[in-house]
Amino acid sequence: MSNGTFGIGRETRIVRSGARRVFTPHSPVDDISHFFGREEEASRFVSVINTEGQHVLVFGDRGVGKTSLAITTCRVLLQRVMGGGKYIEKRCDSSDTFESIVLNVLRALEIEHQNREMTQTTNRGGKASIKIPVAGAELDSHRQNAVKVLHQVSLSSPSWVAEQLQSKPGIFLIDEVDAVAGKEDRKKLAELVKLLSDNKSPLKVVLVGIASTGSDLTAGHPSVQRCLKEVQLKRMDDDDIKKIIRNGFKKLGQVPTEEVVTRITDISAGLPHFTHLICLKCAEASVVSGNKHIGSEVLTAALIESVKDSENALKDSYTNCLHSFNKPLEYKVIVLGAAQCKGSEFRAYDIRQQLQDRVGLDVEAAIISRRLTAIAAKAGGIIEKCGRGYYRFVDPRMPSFVKLLHGADKQSAA
Incomplete structure (x- = not known):
């Protein structure tokens, strides 16, 4: 095997590159040199x-x-x-x-945090008088008392x-x-x-x-x-997301095209988790291939790997919702249009515009509205109604996941 037994050769190259220290989708950034935006x-x-x-x-x-x-x-x-x-x-x-x-x-601060009984010893001193037939005398007298006290923790x-x-x-x-x-x-x-x-x-x-x-x-x-x-x-603006992308790849000596930077920024929608996830998959592919240039082919392959590595809760919610309908493809198109909308809330009209501009589909607003109502009515659905004619995703991360999945689907179809 070119990558060694069980892919160990591949993993060794990736670990040595430091890519997983620069792009950290599954753990918080904890190094100031990797913190941007x-x-x-x-x-x-x-x-x-x-x-x-x-x-x-x-x-x-x-x-x-x-x-x-x-x-x-x-x-x-x-x-x-x-x-x-x-x-x-x-x-x-x-x-x-x-x-x-x-x-x-x-x-952590080594502070006593359990109830326990302690013994405190006190000394009492004084003069004790004794009487003898010849003369009177005073002797020093010391008594020791042991008292049990409770170290009370609350x-x-x-x-x-x-x-x-x-x-x-x-x-x-x-x-x-x-x-x-x-x-x-x-x-x-x-x-x-x-x-x-x-x-x-x-x-x-x-x-x-x-x-x-x-x-x-x-x-x-x-x-x-x-x-x-x-x-x-709040969500990061596009310039800060691009800063994460460019600075991260620069640390690894890799060079993304402007198209790659733009597409990752669009999918991320202000959420750095998705930025780190997609960039990591691109960086890993670059390390394994030895090609420091990251173009559209590397990105589309990275999107497929990113979907596999996405949180199961997102994948399950999306799949369960669509598969609960008789014609899941129709609802998939509506969800994709909703994911492309700017802002956290959207209307049927907004989805229609996005489908026209981005996918080239012309779907009547009334049809979109009916589909939205059906999705929002589902228990555990991914979209909910938030006002008259207005909807939003239940999980704010879902639009990024949907766009990520759409990009992976296009690559698979190709």
Whole structure:
């Protein structure tokens, strides 16, 4: 085999190239030298967290790069601004509670977090009088008392946790806060932030999660706004997406054509996850072939590999929705037109325009409207109605996946 047993030769070349350190679709960017396009948001993050009593809440849609911004900026802060301290990261899931989250930071900072019984010994001294027949005398008397006391831990109490943490310098990043199911648990996290702020703690808390508003992640805690500053990440603009593409390929010594840059930018639709995914597949193909020039042929092959490597939840939602109709191809065309629309909301008229301009199909608006209504009526559908005549994708990443799939389909058909 030219690539060695089980493709080991191919993998060895890719690993040595460093492509998977530059383009990281499946993990956050954690190296400042690979971080592009979020300078303005990073600057606000640094300014806020370096202010006494201030903590940070980073929120936005899935796939916009929230965790990458938070991790990269936190590490730069610790190294260059805050002068040290520990960096502790906790990624939440649906089983997490306030107690399980704070247990993570208590352990990392080696703070006692279990109830235990301790013995304290006290000495009591004094003069003891004794009487003897000849004379009276005083002797020194010492008594030792052993008292058992309980080291009381209260992991469910934000005030107790804040008391343990308030003198510890560092950053505690709590990622995917939206996964925490309990509203009371999110309120307690907000209360902990407020108490650390009140005590001017050198330990900074960074909350990261998927949300449309910051209050979604703090369960609407009323008094945390003054100390928990919001950094909302929206979709990146095209220039910043192109910066990721060009700078990444430049680091690898590879050269994409302008057509490739434009197509990747269009598919990404402001979501850096898809930029990294497609670029990685292009870079891998370039490394294996030894050709540093990345043209349309490399890109179209990379799109097929990108679809295979896409998140199963997206693939399953798309496939299940279309296959639930008798004529899935008709609905596939409508979904493709919707994916091409600019903005998060669209109408039947907007889809008709996109199909005319991009695919060369002229479909009546009334037919498109009926198909949209049918898709939105499906349980677990990929499109939902958001107003009179207006629709949107349930998952904001779906338009990019649909365009990615369309590009792969064209290559397969060819």
